[in-house]
Amino acid sequence: MAEIYSPSYWLDERFDLSTSNTHKETCLLCTSPRVGSHYLSSIMSASQDLGKPFEYFHKGHLAEWMKQTGTNSIDECISYIVRHRTTRGGLFSLKAHWSQYKWIKKTNSTIIDSLKINHYIYLTRKDILGQAISNTIAQQTGSFISLSGKSTKKPAYSAEQIKERIKFAIRISKQWESFFTTQKIQPLRIDYQDLQEDPSRMMHAIYNFIGITKTQAETDTLISDYRKQNDHKPQKQADQTNNEWRQRFLSEEEFVIPE
Numbered sequence: 001m002a003e004i005y006s007p008s009y010w011l012d013e014r015f016d017l018s019t020s021n022t023h024k025e026t027c028l029l030c031t032s033p034r035v036g037s038h039y040l041s042s043i044m045s046a047s048q049d050l051g052k053p054f055e056y057f058h059k060g061h062l063a064e065w066m067k068q069t070g071t072n073s074i075d076e077c078i079s080y081i082v083r084h085r086t087t088r089g090g091l092f093s094l095k096a097h098w099s100q101y102k103w104i105k106k107t108n109s110t111i112i113d114s115l116k117i118n119h120y121i122y123l124t125r126k127d128i129l130g131q132a133i134s135n136t137i138a139q140q141t142g143s144f145i146s147l148s149g150k151s152t153k154k155p156a157y158s159a160e161q162i163k164e165r166i167k168f169a170i171r172i173s174k175q176w177e178s179f180f181t182t183q184k185i186q187p188l189r190i191d192y193q194d195l196q197e198d199p200s201r202m203m204h205a206i207y208n209f210i211g212i213t214k215t216q217a218e219t220d221t222l223i224s225d226y227r228k229q230n231d232h233k234p235q236k237q238a239d240q241t242n243n244e245w246r247q248r249f250l251s252e253e254e255f256v257i258p259e
Helices: 007-011 037-046 059-069 074-084 098-107 109-115 128-141 159-182 192-197 199-210 216-228 240-252
Strands: 025-031 091-097 117-124 188-191
Touching (some): 059 074, 098 109, 117 192, 128 240, 159 240, 192 199
Parallel strands (some): 025 117
């Protein structure tokens, strides 16, 4: 198996589905840093109905994937991935940050058209301060997902970096919201806290949104089985550092979160 979190890991054949499945529709997870997208995509990946929603628009990874798949262009590479990651029901899923989606739309717009994206799931985090602190720590340590292992780098508190990450989170949110409004899209909205507290209810909402019939009991079983597995299951990375930074920021800074 490829090294965890390397580009080739996400194209490992153990995530592949039958190439005889016919692609009919696509679900896009619209995300931003530190909103639980790795967690949600790993749960969806554990099901048999929701595809393998990884970051297939990752610019750096695509260069490696083209070599790995023997394809000659980004279009060909994405087509290869779609062929290998479409469910029996015809659903292909992926997740993308705004910058990734914008890049593909600008440089390879035919890919967006060919994917037939008709389901948009928008991951948010009402606790913007918590998101900003988490992003600051991840930026400093280089550890963006627990699957890549715990970093040996010790993060250093920086109120200015946290403020910048707050502004960044708000800017990305406005870009996604503008896109939804312009394109007249009504996404399914899932908040980080709701996903952490009740993943089964969120998964049931996703099934209903996409149009796949599942009982709540079936989604409960999915989550129960998922929690028992050890493979490809990211863990929550927040620790005491996050709490200490929050308390320090709130006690020392007179900072109003911008609208």
